Structures are given as C-alpha cells and as structure tokens.
Amino acid sequence: MASKASIPKGTRDFSPAEVSKRNYIIKTIQENFQKFGFQPIETPTFENSDTLMGKYGDEGDRLIFKILNSGDFLKKVGENTFSTKDSLKFAPKISEKALKYDLTVPFARYVVQHQNEIDFPFKRYQIQNVYRADRPQKGRFREFTQCDADVIGSDSLWQEVEFIQLYDAVFSNLKLEGVHIKLNNRKILSGLAEVIGESDKLIDFTVALDKLDKIGEEGVKKEMLDKGISENAIENIQPIFNFKGDFSEKITLLESLLSNSEVGQKGIKELKFLQNAIDAMPLQTAKLDLDVTLARGLNYYTGAIFEISAPENVNMGSIGGGGRYDDLTGIFGLKNMSGVGISFGLDRIYLVLEELDLFPETITENTKVIFINFGETEAMYAMKAVRALRAKNIAAELYPDAAKMKKQMTYADKRNIPYVVLAGGNEMNAEVYNLKNMKTGEQNAVNLEELIAKFV
C-alpha cells in the first residue's frame, strides 16, 4: 500500500529556487574560506557512537540521533539489560553508530586520526549537514547545514583576528548589514566567578548570566540564587548588569572588576589585542561588541567566544558562533593542540536574507535562452544553434515537444528564461533566428554568429 508522501519532522525538501539561493550563500562562504587559506575536508554523515557521546554534555547526548544496528541485534542483548528497561544502558547495546551532531568533534577525531599526514597549523573548512533530535522551531531543524572553519595547532591570537575579519567579509559580500559579532572570553567568565568566590559554580553562573537579555536582571539573579550562588557574590558583580558603553569603556570596567584575578587579567589582555587589531583594520559592515553575558560552548571553549547575531530588525537568534578550544583533541588522545574556529548557520542566514529580501534577483536564472519547437525539421535547425551556444558555455535548451506556442511561451516565462528564439520555416530559409527579449518584448532576426555574440 502506498503511504502518504511525507518527510520526517524537522527536515525539508528544497525546490530549485531554494537550492539556488542556498548555493549562493554557500558559494559566498566557500570563496571567503578559500581566500583566507582554509582547505576543505569532509567527514562521514555518521560516526561511531563513542566518538560523539559524552562530548556535548547530557543535553547533547539526548539530542544525538542513534542508528539501530543491523542484523538480529536483540540476540546480543543480555537478559539483564533487557529486563531492567533502562534506555541508557540498553541503547549502546543495540546502537553503535550515530549521526553527526556538529562538525567540530568529528574534525577533532579527524585531526587525531590523521595527525601524521597533517601539516600544522591545519586550517580546514567543512560544509556539511548535521543532525539533532531536537524539537523543531523557527530557524531550528533536525537536519541542517553548518559551515565551519577551524585552525588547529596554533595559539596565536592573529587567528581570532582573522576569524572576525572572515565573518565581516562574508556578511559584507552577502549585503547583510547590521550584523553584530559578539565577543567574549572564557577567561573573563572564569575571572568573574573567581572574584566572587564561586569558581566551582562557573557553569551555573555563566548559563544564568547568558539569559540576561531574555529574562532580565531580576530573572538572572533569581536563577543564580536558585543555583546556590550567594547574595553577597551577586552584589559584587552588580556592575556587569549595567554593562554599557563602547568596547574600551567596557574593558576599563572589567579591569577594575577583575583586578584581583590573574585569569581575568589574561582574558582582558586577549580582548585588548583583538580590539587593537580591529581598530587598526576596521571592519566593513559588521559591528564588534564585547558581551560578557555570552556563554556558549562552555563544554570546550577556553579562550575567545564568538556569537553572531542577526540584524536587530529580524527575529532570529544567532546565525553563527565559535571560539577557542585549547584541548579539543585531548579527548581523542592528542595533547597540546590549541584550536579556534567559527561556524556559519546556513539555514538561519537563509531565513534572514529571505526576510530582508536580500537575494539577488538573477539568482534563479539558469537557462539563458530557450528555442521554440515548431516540428522535427525546425527542431533540428534549433538544436544546431543550441549546441553552438552550449559550446560557448551558454545555457541553452530546446523545448522538447512541438507543443502549442502559447504553452511553450508560458513555460519560458515561468522558468524565468530571459530570451526565447523563434525559428520556423521562414527563418530557416533566411538562415536567421528570431530572438525575443522576454522582459521588453523586443524581437529581431539575427544570424547564428550574432546570436552567440548576444550572450558572450
């Protein structure tokens, strides 16, 4: 029985127009990745479960798609495991593979596995789909595309500078103005936790702080109290709730706040380095912000943290993010490899460009000219011209059937094909082609040479 045609929730089909638009974004990102010296790699769509499990925290484990083993896998499960009905214990017995959850962890695995073939520092980019068993929402899918660039094997802060410039270059090329590159540093967060004497609650502290723009000052304080952070400690960091001003003013404020924290001072030094570099080489369209409430990827980020927020007039969360991780490959047994990387969220950038109507108009235009089919001998005459045009790299096609003129014209119009050639008996005798501009309606007879010249 034929089932109703459908796709799993959180996944999408892409129409020709959508693919064209996606390719436009991908091409822009890819060109810039290459311009900045990154080389492409690809990793499998699925990995061994133990490569992924435990790398993203408990929440992450829950969101990893697990792949059922092949064969009669239940036979291999012991009666004990079976009868306890404990999914956590049961799952690994029947599933040894999982869909990849992001590009960073598989990249770390790749680096460790191929360390002897890689020339460090290794600059790689990767544009692939990743999968999350999340509940879909606006701009949130279960299959989506990430575009990552990472450098591994260098702890130079110039890499951070380059990534800020890379973000700026891509969004400038896409004509997306008003993008904010939000910057923070794990060392600043550690410093803050340190000076209030709550270093052991760093994660709770930062996760709560991260919600400042969402639940407000009171909400954050309440969450901190709930997590066991003392009232006194919260008072000590009161200034960061009114953290206003430009980059320099914020740094000054942090300097006094973190004067007693060694790690905090280190974070400030890094921020200053980036600020100096960007001051000397200003960004084109993006804006660099210092945002101490930014706390993403704390499971592995150790230095800089980036997050890209869409222009304020669109309701979309972050459209990219990244950061510095000092020991990502350590979990796979390769120590002392500092890395830093960023990611572009293709699907969200798409939604933003769509909402702001920023896709170029010609993007869905592919075929430049279509030939009307008047019958077999006329089709042969047309096909010779089609072949000549294609030889010159011009996308041309012949309508396959000798259908009614109206139908063929409508087809050209719907396909957004800018030119139509009408060549019937009269034109054949005169050895010309009647070229019609679909936009202006203009029409004139040209010979084959002139026809080709129109398009090159």
Add this chain to the structure above:
RNA sequence: GUGGAUGUAGCUCAGUUGGUUAGAGCACUGGUUUGUGGUACCAGGGGUCGUGGGUUCGAGCCCCAUCUUCCACCCCA
C-alpha cells in the same frame, strides 16, 4: 523532555448556536487568439474537511487519542 496553539482544494484562507449537494482568491487545464508569454474575458477539473475512534436522527463544527506544523521553555546554528 515540558507547556500552549494549529490542521478545510496544489497554495492562502472563509465556512453562522451541529442541519440538504463544503465555498472564495491565486494556481492549473481548455477556449476567445492554429507563429508570440507575462494584462483581460469565458468555461472546466480538483476536497472521504490531517488520521483513527466516540457522542448525535444528523459532525468541517462537540469529545478522546494520534500525527503534522507553529510558538515558548530546556538547549542550540
């Protein structure tokens, strides 16, 4: 994983306190126009009202379950 909305033609949506044969616009097909599309006019095709149960003489409308999509939380691109 938690909470709240939603689903009627290919698409966007009407559909009265439950009452005959479920509508519109757009799209599609054909015609006005047998060598000219995008504008106009005429005609036509297309829906077991998400799915499965239930209440009722009678359900698109009420009840239950389930799925989809959307929104918020958690988390995140």
